[in-house]
Amino acid sequence: MAGRDAVTEWTGRKGKLGAILMASPVRGLEEALLGRSSARLMKHALSSLAEDAVVLDAGCGSGYLSLPIASKLREGTVICVDLSDEMLEKLGKRARSRGLLARIRSVKAPVDATGLEDAVADMVVSNNLLHELRDPHAAVMEWKRVLKPGGRIALSDYRSTRLTRLIMRHGHGAEANDPFDVEGLASLLEEAGFEDVLVVPCRNKLLAQAAKPDGR
Numbered sequence: 001m002a003g004r005d006a007v008t009e010w011t012g013r014k015g016k017l018g019a020i021l022m023a024s025p026v027r028g029l030e031e032a033l034l035g036r037s038s039a040r041l042m043k044h045a046l047s048s049l050a051e052d053a054v055v056l057d058a059g060c061g062s063g064y065l066s067l068p069i070a071s072k073l074r075e076g077t078v079i080c081v082d083l084s085d086e087m088l089e090k091l092g093k094r095a096r097s098r099g100l101l102a103r104i105r106s107v108k109a110p111v112d113a114t115g116l117e118d119a120v121a122d123m124v125v126s127n128n129l130l131h132e133l134r135d136p137h138a139a140v141m142e143w144k145r146v147l148k149p150g151g152r153i154a155l156s157d158y159r160s161t162r163l164t165r166l167i168m169r170h171g172h173g174a175e176a177n178d179p180f181d182v183e184g185l186a187s188l189l190e191e192a193g194f195e196d197v198l199v200v201p202c203r204n205k206l207l208a209q210a211a212k213p214d215g216r
């Protein structure tokens with residue numbers, strides 16, 4: 001499902017519980033067991049962003065990436081896109097308690113039809129989302145549209161391994177997507193017209209970086 005038909009399973013009780021767990025120290029355990037792609041993503045993003053940057057966090061959940069990034073921006077904004085009311089509510093509470101509300105713009109929308117203006121973002125980040133999407137191509141095309149020319153993308157997700165395929169089936173049911181492998185994610189980004197595509201494995205996870213052509 002894509003665009004206006006998109007759904008998220010993270011609603012109701014599952015959404016509330018997920019929002020809490022995704023904001024909890026359990027995440028350190030997940031990274032230690034599966035791979036530190038999101039920590040690497042964060043390091044890359046924080047080392048390269050200007051203080052007035054606009055960052056889109058696609059499938060932001062309760063703010064795992066959005067809040068640390070927002071805390072580094074003096075004037076910029078993190079546009080937090082998610083379809084789950086429960087996730088966005090928790091994100092809002094966490095942003096308020098950290099004094100970061102002015103740096104956060106919450107948008108309830110599908111990640112492949114955000115309704116945002118063209119060329120609004122310096123960077124698009126996303127963690128643990130790609131495997132949930134029915135149409136990842138539509139999502140990366142949308143992220144390219146909202147990026148400024150020369151803007152960058154940094155994505156972290158599960159890598160297709162025996163362990164992660166098992167976890168997906170357990171967590172998302174028989175209909176679950178298999179996560180990408182390195183080549184599949186690189187092809188997705190190249191076919192969408194990104195350049196300087198680099199996808200690296202981090203044990204059972206992946207980190208992808210790429211840039212939107214700057215048109216010169």
Ligand SMILES: C[S@@+](CC[C@H](N)C(=O)[O-])C[C@H]1O[C@@H](n2cnc3c(N)ncnc32)[C@H](O)[C@@H]1O
Nearest residue numbers: 006008010059060061064082083084110111127
């Ligand atoms: C596994 S959670 C990851 C959340 C966050 N990035 C993190 O690392 O904690 C995936 C998130 O993506 C959202 N999501 C899934 N499919 C979506 C879609 N098509 N459009 C918008 N959000 C979506 C879910 O609601 C959920 O909050």
